[in-house]
Amino acid sequence: MSTYQSPDYYLLDELISEEHKLIRSTVRTWVNKELLPIIEKHAQEASFPSRLLKGMAQLGLFGPTVPETYGGSGLDYLAYGIMMQELERGDSGIRSTASVQGSLVMYPILAFGSEEQKRRYLPKLASGELMGCFGLTEPDHGSNPSDMLCSYEEDGDEIILNGSKMWISNAPFADIAIVWAKNPEGVVHGIIVERGAEGFSTPETHNKWSLRASATGELVFDNVKISKDQILPNVKGMKGPLSCLNQARYGIAWGALGAAMDCYDTALKYSKERIQFGKPIAGFQLQQKKLAEMITEITKGQLLVWRLAQLKNENRATPAQISMAKRNNVELALKVAREARQILGGMGITGEYSIMRHMMNLESVITYEGTHDIHLLITGSDITGINAFS
Incomplete structure (x- = not known):
């Protein structure tokens, strides 16, 4: 319990x-x-x-x-x-x-x-009758998705899709995939691809040390024929996938905080129960320092996403504001997890506690939906007006 x-x-x-x-x-x-x-x-x-x-x-x-x-x-x-x-x-x-x-x-x-x-x-x-996945990242194009190679040619009322995507959550069991690919003119479009289409496969990614309870895979398209009415008609260019990432990043900013809060709660309880040198380790200065810093960072993160939620509800949250919250809260969650692991000592690496699992998971969360460094550059570009990506 x-x-x-x-x-x-x-x-x-x-x-x-x-x-x-x-x-x-x-x-x-x-x-x-x-x-x-x-x-x-x-x-x-x-x-x-x-x-x-x-x-x-x-x-x-x-x-x-x-x-x-x-x-x-x-x-x-x-x-x-x-x-x-x-x-x-x-x-x-x-x-x-x-x-x-x-x-x-x-x-x-x-x-x-x-x-x-x-x-x-x-x-x-x-x-949940249908489950989906999102195909943007490619083997050679992660932080720079606009250089994607996945593309399609037109063939009457159909298109023929070729290319591959990787690091795709839900891919192994997804019924549909939202795939971003370039048309013959090089313009990015979103396509709804259904499982079962000839030439479409989703090999699973194995040997992960992180997100081990999540299904990750690839999307491979080998001359996949798809009806043109499966193209999302109301967006073109990178605005489409990037706007989706903003939605996901918002959820991550909140989610990572949940992992941090669980690690903190575990460490706080353990520190009050673990007796060393005749008293609970919570009574030692260095452990109190860790716990005090953890709750301070969590509180700052809570205030950040609470305000961001207000801005989202008012349709005023900017992509740069969302990037700041995603980067900050994932970083603080990792720091909290690492400090919490130390408070638990050797017990912190066991599956009896959630901390090490959270820590390994967060190593993926800090990379996907925009890496830690990319989000820093998004903030930097926003405040200076100078794009450092090129």
Whole structure:
């Protein structure tokens, strides 16, 4: 049974509604009951707990901000953030599954799809009947996706897609993929590719030390014929995939904080129970220093995403603001995890506690959806007006 207590040093609960608290409590209870009892086993075995998908769908964790008309819950961005925070308190990989489904698959269909595409796919994605993935990163193009090689040629009412994508969460089991590829003129478009198309395969990525309970794979397209009506009609260029990444990065900023909060709570409890030299190690100055710095960083992160949620709800959050929150909160989460591991000593590396799993997961989170350094350059470009990427 989980004894987790959510840290709230600046009484931020006073700033959120009872509805948001109920949403948090509901997801937290599900994480405690369904996710935590099995996650260590799946992480050790490097297997994805697919049985969780039904429950995640029932909780509305897939596309919670999508309007009810299309099967979503019509919630605001504060609710979405809280949901991701609670999910990643359980595991970054499971939060990634939800983030991909909502921010990288459902969002582009909602924002850029035709009405027929929205009606066809969104309700099934919200219910978990269909699962999706997002194909942008390529073997040779990560931080510079505009140089992608994946492309298609036109052939009457169809297109012929060639190329590959890698490091794709959900790929091994996804029913559809939102794939970004260049047309014959070199302009990037989004394409809905369904599993089963001839020449389309999704080999799984093995031997990961991070996100071990998440299914990762490649997307390979070998002369895949796709109807033109599978192209997202209402966006072209890099605006499409980058706007999706903004949605995902927002969720990550909240999610990483959940991992940090879990590590802090574990370390705080352990420090009060572990006796050395005749007293709890919580009574020693160096341990108090660690814990005080951890709660300070967590509190700063909480304030950052709370304000960001307000700006998102008002449609005023800029990509640069989202980048700052993603970079800051993932960095602080890693620092908290490393300090928490030290407080637990040798026990910190075992699967009896969640800390080492969080730490390994966060090594991926700090890289995907924009690396730590890239987000620094986004902030730098925003404040100076000078692009350092070229």
